Amino acid sequence: MNKETISAGQLAALIISTVVGSGIVYIPNPLTAIARQHAWMSMIAAYLFGWAVLCCLVYMHRHMRGEASFFSHIRKMVGRPLAAAAALILICLLLFAVPAIVAGIANFFTSVMMKETPAYVFSSTSLIVCALTVRAGLEVMARMFVLLAGIMLAVSLAVLLLATPGYHLEYLLPLAPQSVKPLLHAFLVAAGFPFGEVLLFCVLLPYVNAAKPGSLVRKLFGSFAIAGAMMTVSVLCTILAFGPAAGSFQYSLYRLASEIQIAEIIQRIESVIGITMILGSYMKATVYLYILNILVAECLGLSDKRLSVFPLMLICIFLSLTMFDNPADFYTQVYVIWPFMVVAVGCSLILALTLATWVKYRNAEKEGGA
Amino acid sequence: MSGKETGQGNECGISRDLDGNLAWALQRFDRCQDIVIDRLGLGESLDTAAFVLYCETLIEESKNDIIRSTIRDMIDIEGTVLDSLAADRVIRHFERQGPAVHPSTIVRRLDEAELQVWQGCIVLFVAGWDCAVGFKAASFNKRQVTEPVNEPAVQGPREGTVELLGTNLGMLRQRVRTSRLKIEYVTAGEALKSKIAYVYLEEVVNPELLAEFRRRIADIPPQEIMETSFVDDWIEDQVWSPFPQFRYTERPDSATAALMDGKILVLVDNSPMILICPAFLVDFFSTSEDYYVRTWYSIMIRQVRVLAFVIALTLPSIYIALSTFHPELIPSVLLIAILNSREGIPFPAFLEALMMEISFELLREAGIRLPRPVGPAVSIVGALVIGQAAISAKIASPIMVIVVALTGIASFAIPHYDMAMALRVLRFPLMVAAGTLGGYGLMLSFILILLHLTSLRSLGEPYLSSLAPFQWRDMRDIFVRLPMRTLLQSPRNRRLQRIGPSRSGGRDKGTP
Amino acid sequence: MAERLAVVLLLFALAAGIQRGELRRMSARDKFGLAALMVPMAYLIVIFVLQADWPNWPDLLRLVFGPPSERIVGMLKGAV
Numbered sequence: 001m002n003k004e005t006i007s008a009g010q011l012a013a014l015i016i017s018t019v020v021g022s023g024i025v026y027i028p029n030p031l032t033a034i035a036r037q038h039a040w041m042s043m044i045a046a047y048l049f050g051w052a053v054l055c056c057l058v059y060m061h062r063h064m065r066g067e068a069s070f071f072s073h074i075r076k077m078v079g080r081p082l083a084a085a086a087a088l089i090l091i092c093l094l095l096f097a098v099p100a101i102v103a104g105i106a107n108f109f110t111s112v113m114m115k116e117t118p119a120y121v122f123s124s125t126s127l128i129v130c131a132l133t134v135r136a137g138l139e140v141m142a143r144m145f146v147l148l149a150g151i152m153l154a155v156s157l158a159v160l161l162l163a164t165p166g167y168h169l170e171y172l173l174p175l176a177p178q179s180v181k182p183l184l185h186a187f188l189v190a191a192g193f194p195f196g197e198v199l200l201f202c203v204l205l206p207y208v209n210a211a212k213p214g215s216l217v218r219k220l221f222g223s224f225a226i227a228g229a230m231m232t233v234s235v236l237c238t239i240l241a242f243g244p245a246a247g248s249f250q251y252s253l254y255r256l257a258s259e260i261q262i263a264e265i266i267q268r269i270e271s272v273i274g275i276t277m278i279l280g281s282y283m284k285a286t287v288y289l290y291i292l293n294i295l296v297a298e299c300l301g302l303s304d305k306r307l308s309v310f311p312l313m314l315i316c317i318f319l320s321l322t323m324f325d326n327p328a329d330f331y332t333q334v335y336v337i338w339p340f341m342v343v344a345v346g347c348s349l350i351l352a353l354t355l356a357t358w359v360k361y362r363n364a365e366k367e368g369g370a
Numbered sequence: 371m372s373g374k375e376t377g378q379g380n381e382c383g384i385s386r387d388l389d390g391n392l393a394w395a396l397q398r399f400d401r402c403q404d405i406v407i408d409r410l411g412l413g414e415s416l417d418t419a420a421f422v423l424y425c426e427t428l429i430e431e432s433k434n435d436i437i438r439s440t441i442r443d444m445i446d447i448e449g450t451v452l453d454s455l456a457a458d459r460v461i462r463h464f465e466r467q468g469p470a471v472h473p474s475t476i477v478r479r480l481d482e483a484e485l486q487v488w489q490g491c492i493v494l495f496v497a498g499w500d501c502a503v504g505f506k507a508a509s510f511n512k513r514q515v516t517e518p519v520n521e522p523a524v525q526g527p528r529e530g531t532v533e534l535l536g537t538n539l540g541m542l543r544q545r546v547r548t549s550r551l552k553i554e555y556v557t558a559g560e561a562l563k564s565k566i567a568y569v570y571l572e573e574v575v576n577p578e579l580l581a582e583f584r585r586r587i588a589d590i591p592p593q594e595i596m597e598t599s600f601v602d603d604w605i606e607d608q609v610w611s612p613f614p615q616f617r618y619t620e621r622p623d624s625a626t627a628a629l630m631d632g633k634i635l636v637l638v639d640n641s642p643m644i645l646i647c648p649a650f651l652v653d654f655f656s657t658s659e660d661y662y663v664r665t666w667y668s669i670m671i672r673q674v675r676v677l678a679f680v681i682a683l684t685l686p687s688i689y690i691a692l693s694t695f696h697p698e699l700i701p702s703v704l705l706i707a708i709l710n711s712r713e714g715i716p717f718p719a720f721l722e723a724l725m726m727e728i729s730f731e732l733l734r735e736a737g738i739r740l741p742r743p744v745g746p747a748v749s750i751v752g753a754l755v756i757g758q759a760a761i762s763a764k765i766a767s768p769i770m771v772i773v774v775a776l777t778g779i780a781s782f783a784i785p786h787y788d789m790a791m792a793l794r795v796l797r798f799p800l801m802v803a804a805g806t807l808g809g810y811g812l813m814l815s816f817i818l819i820l821l822h823l824t825s826l827r828s829l830g831e832p833y834l835s836s837l838a839p840f841q842w843r844d845m846r847d848i849f850v851r852l853p854m855r856t857l858l859q860s861p862r863n864r865r866l867q868r869i870g871p872s873r874s875g876g877r878d879k880g881t882p
Numbered sequence: 883m884a885e886r887l888a889v890v891l892l893l894f895a896l897a898a899g900i901q902r903g904e905l906r907r908m909s910a911r912d913k914f915g916l917a918a919l920m921v922p923m924a925y926l927i928v929i930f931v932l933q934a935d936w937p938n939w940p941d942l943l944r945l946v947f948g949p950p951s952e953r954i955v956g957m958l959k960g961a962v
Contacts, residue, residue: 010839096943109810114695120889122810128896129814129821136825143838144824148817185958268698275813282817300915307904307912310897311919317893318926323940333940340951341943 005209008216010142012223014287015198017149019050019227021284022101023194024156025108025253025277027231028238030335033247035186038177040236042186047228049187050195053347054224056354057198058217061205063357070203071298077356086349087295090200093346094292097197099320100334101285102127105278106320107330108251113274123320126278130286131313134293135306138207141290145283152283153230155276159253159269160237162260171243172236192339194231198224199342199350203291253277289316382480388419388497394480395423395495405487419497423483428490430509473506485563515541518620518642520787526662530620535565535639541622542569546629550574556587559594566601569635576632582830583634583647598643601636605647607827612795614788615828617649624658634829648828650835652848654789655679660851668851676849678783682793685777686723687804687812689770693719695808711767719770720805726766726774727797729756734778886931 006014031039060073067073075083106122133141177183208216238252241259249255254277258270293312297305324330385391392407399405404427410420475491477483483502486493490508515537517523518530531538539553550572558564568587570580586605595601598618606615619625620642625635628646636645646653655675660668692699693708700708715722733752757775760766777797784790796819803811826833836844846852898905908916929936 007839092943095939114808114810117807118885120886121807124889124893125807125810125814128893129817132818133821136821140821140825143832143834144820146840147820147838181958185955188954188958271696271699271809275809278810278813279817296919297915300918302912302915303909304904304907304912307901307908307916308919310901311916311923314893314897315919315923315926318923318930319939322926322929322938329940333944336955337943337947337951340954341947344950345947 004137004139005207006138006142006204008208008219010146011201011204011208011216012219013146013149014142014204014283015201015220015223016153016227016230017145017280017283018201018287019194019198019224020149020152020156020230021194021280022104022277023231024234024280025251025273026104027190027194028235028252029247029250030189030331031186031235032238032242032252034189035177035182036244036247037172037174037239038183039186039239039246040232041177042183043190043228043232043235045183045187046190046195047224047232049191049343050198050228051221051224053196053199053350054220056350057202057205058220059354060202060357061208061216063361064206067206069206069294069298071295073206074353074356077353077360084299086353087299089345089349090203091292091295091299093341094200094288094295095315095319096323096333096338096341097200098127098285098288098292098316099323100338101281101288102130102316103320103324103330104334105281107324107327108254108274108277112251112254113271120317120321124317126282126285127289127313127317127320130282130289131309133286134290134309138204138290141286145287148279148283152276152279153226155272156230156234156253159257159260159273160233162262163237163241163256166259167237167240168243169240171239171241188343189335189339190231192342193334195228196339196342196347199346200288200291202350202353203294251277289313383478384480384483384495384500384502386498386500388421388495391480391495391502392421395421398480398484399423399487420495422492422494423487424492424507425487425490428488428509429492429507475504475506476501477504488563513642521619521621521624521657521785523621523659523662526659527621527623529622531622531625531637531642531644533640533642535567535637538622538637538642538644539567539569542625542629542635545622545626546571551629558590558592560592562594562596564595565639566595567637569629569637571629571632574630574632575634579632579648579829579831580634586829595638597641598636598638598645601638602645605829607829611822611826612792613651613823613826613833614654614786614792615647615649615826615833617646617653617786618643618788619646620644621658627658627661648831650828650831651823651833652836652844654784654786655848656851657785661854665851665853672849672851675783675785678780679789679793681780682777682784682790683796684800684812685773685780686727686797687800687815689773690719690723690801691804691808691812694805708767708769711769714764715767716764718805720801722766722770723773723801723805724798726760726770727777727801729760730774730778731794883931883933886933890927890931 028039031042035042064070064073067076071083071087074086077083078086102123103119105126106119109122110117110119133144234253238246238256241256242249242252246252254270254273257273258268260269289309289312293305293309296312297308300308302308324333395405395407399407402425404425406422406424406426408422410422475486477486477493478501483493483495483504486502486504490506491504492507493502493504495502513532515529515532517528521530529541531541543551548571551569552572553567553569556566556568558566566587568583583605587601590601590604593600593604602616603609608615617628619628625644625646629635633646633648636647655672660671663671693712697705712719717725733756736752757766757771761768761771781790781793784793800812800815803815805811807814823834824832824838832838835841836848847857851857925936926938928934929938
């Protein structure tokens with residue numbers, strides 16, 4: 001793939017599709033299980049954490065213009081060995097994220113909608129479509145996801161709105177939490193999945209061709225705000241609809257959709273949410289697979305970046321089918337280990353790279369001034 | 371007599387020896403018994419030999435006396451007596467290109483003379499002259515200009531293109547009265563020597579697009595081009611895509627509108643179809659009639675077409691997915707009705723749908739091939755009888771017949787035949803996906819179709835232009851049609867305004 | 883097991899079929915890079931086909947990140 005460019009608006013659509021993506025179906029359940037009716041506060045705090053990560057990315061982007069890739073940029077910052085180590089960390093994160101997303105799709109369908117179909121059918125078909133999209137290129141991907149993200153948001157909002165008759169405002173009470181620990185725990189989960197994951201977009205920044213410098217900042221933070229609002233609203237609606245029982249439903253939005261009953265015509269539309277969830281997970285897996293492919297292809301020095309797409313697809317398929325032994329294992333890995341990896345390792349890496357960028361360019365300015 | 375000199379080089383050049391030229395003609399046109407070779411005498415005592423060569427099936431009967439009237443004209447001009455009109459005088463007359471009544475062309479090579487014969491000219495060879503002169507006398511029996519069969523209109527012009535390239539180009543010239551309308555010719559093929567014309571409006575068409583088009587036209591190998599669709603096959607981006615990358619029309623007004631939009635038209639002699647390139651997905655939802663009717667009606671019709679597109683593509687597969695995998699999505703009362711109607715059907719919904727769709731496709735194809743008096747009656751009766759018989763035999767349920775009928779009607783509602791065919795083709799894989807994986811399979815199929823459409827290009831431009839990348843301004847004229855006074859405030863193509871200062875800011879339509 | 887093996891072969895055939903042109907044009911470096919990717923792939927395929935309980939990628943992650951993450955979660959567990 002030659003270096004393609006996308007606009008700031010298209011990057012914004014990618015951010016919405018990855019942050020909202022599968023999170024809107026998965027996240028309300030563990031958060032409400034941990035923090036109960038205060039989960040929405042943790043969401044807002046996690047959104048602010050993600051916002052801080054985004055600030056680091058925007059700062060680095062200013063110094064990445066003209067670079068062929070993220071890898072070449074950090075090689076200039078910290079040298080080849082450290083750059084390879086940084087790339088390896090990101091690859092490790094992605095080699096967990098992509099199979100986990102796909103395993104999530106497979107779990108959903110095999111547990112809820114199509115119980116007799118083996119999981120490999122869902123894992124392989126969805127990753128094949130992801131791989132084909134990655135091979136089509138970033139520009140095609142971005143153009144597609146502008147449309148699909150809009151559809152996904154519209155359907156999710158429609159479900160949240162249609163479920164309004166079943167909301168009880170009293171489920172939010174009491175507003176003040178007794179202890180801050182559960183809120184911190186929920187914050188950690190949400191900061192790792194999905195808000196902290198925005199760190200992975202550092203790899204895509206060299207491909208953004210913002211017409212005006214201010215437009216990138218505006219659109220990035222605007223889209224992140226939309227995503228944050230959407231996630232917070234979905235958690236809120238789950239609490240309003242199910243109250244203390246919110247933490248016991250595995251796919252909250254799916255369950256919420258099944259509660260909708262309007263005039264005997266609009267009923268049992270949870271399958272629609274299931275289908276929408278595929279869209280979100282597909283978009284998220286595709287973006288992450290694309291980032292993973294760039295990093296691996298650069299580390300291996302491949303002449304054609306498309307060569308590594310299918311091998312990575314196959315690795316991710318077999319990982320998704322062998323990574324998780326049971327639902328409890330899935331929960332532990334996705335909601336305990338993964339948030340720690342993202343926050344402690346991934347975000348620390350981004351912070352370190354931001355500092356390195358700041359030091360380098362501050363020294364360069366000083367030398368220039370002197 | 372005006373003449374136009376053509377021909378270069380001396381290979382197979384016309385000889386001054388008339389007998390040599392005659393021998394060539396006899397040999398070349400051996401067993402072409404509609405070729406006439408008439409010997410003449412010119413000059414004093416008619417002793418200057420000459421002969422005319424023409425194809426009697428191609429020329430107009432009344433133009434047989436062209437030679438006689440030409441000679442008479444020469445006498446008037448040269449001021450000589452018929453008896454004293456010598457060969458050298460004839461030759462001098464043509465070579466100095468005296469004023470002409472009959473359009474003529476001077477050729478220097480035998481293969482050019484042959485081409486003149488096949489283009490319906492009468493070619494005159496004169497002894498002692500190493501050239502020949504061809505007089506246009508063609509009369510091709512062609513169809514009259516009538517309303518196009520495939521694009522009828524309730525309101526608006528009813529002219530349609532015909533098989534004559536000149537007539538079609540004339541219809542365009544009548545509508546676009548500016549020298550910015552450029553027409554360029556290309557010839558293709560060894561035997562057919564098809565004349566291809568491409569037409570564009572200068573300062574409206576995107577120069578990069580035009581350059582890309584020229585490059586692709588130049589790359590066409592020396593193949594026989596029988597019809598406009600042959601050009602399509604050679605210059606399109608993805609031959610294997612089911613979606614048409616260019617549009618066709620037989621209406622000069624649609625072609626003119628396309629020119630105003632910066633498109634390039636391709637016309638081929640002996641074909642009435644005008645190729646419009648590039649074509650985007652959104653172009654297949656509109657017709658020229660949309661701009662002749664009232665706004666609300668136009669908006670409604672556009673919405674109906676979008677609905678028809680969705681129904682034609684997805685209805686059978688949605689029915690299969692819902693009835694097999696997601697019955698809970700169907701309202702209870704309707705579900706009971708469907709279950710009642712499907713009672714006793716031995717086949718699963720997927721097989722039932724497949725059989726009915728294939729039967730419908732067979733009926734449709736058969737209806738096209740049958741003679742006109744019989745065709746419509748047979749296809750309608752056939753559909754009714756087969757549908758009723760299938761229900762009585764419990765092969766198909768009434769609901770399935772309705773689904774198939776609605777799908778067929780929806781595909782007829784799509785104004786462009788090529789797009790309707792694409793949907794017919796894609797319906798079957800969607801049915802397979804729905805039958806195997808239900809709603810999940812359907813969603814994956816939609817994603818794959820969207821992926822294909824997003825990566826598809828028409829003459830290098832994204833096929834989903836206006837949708838992806840999304841352009842708000844273009845939404846005025848895609849799924850709705852705003853009143854003309856609003857549409858024309860910002861012209862169809864901004865390049866129309868490029869000559870003077872621009873009226874308003876904003877991005878060029880072509881920018882992603 | 884036969885079913886899982888068939889799935890593996892089908893996926894390989896699909897990947898190879900789509901990429902056959904690129905695979906033919908590969909340079910030596912590209913071949914080395916792809917071979918490097920084949921190693922973990924082969925390992926995972928064996929685990930998948932045989933349903934073997936061999937050490938996997940999450941086990942490594944759990945080994946490295948498990949203790950600190952579980953400790954943090956343990957500290958943060960409490961009543962709302």
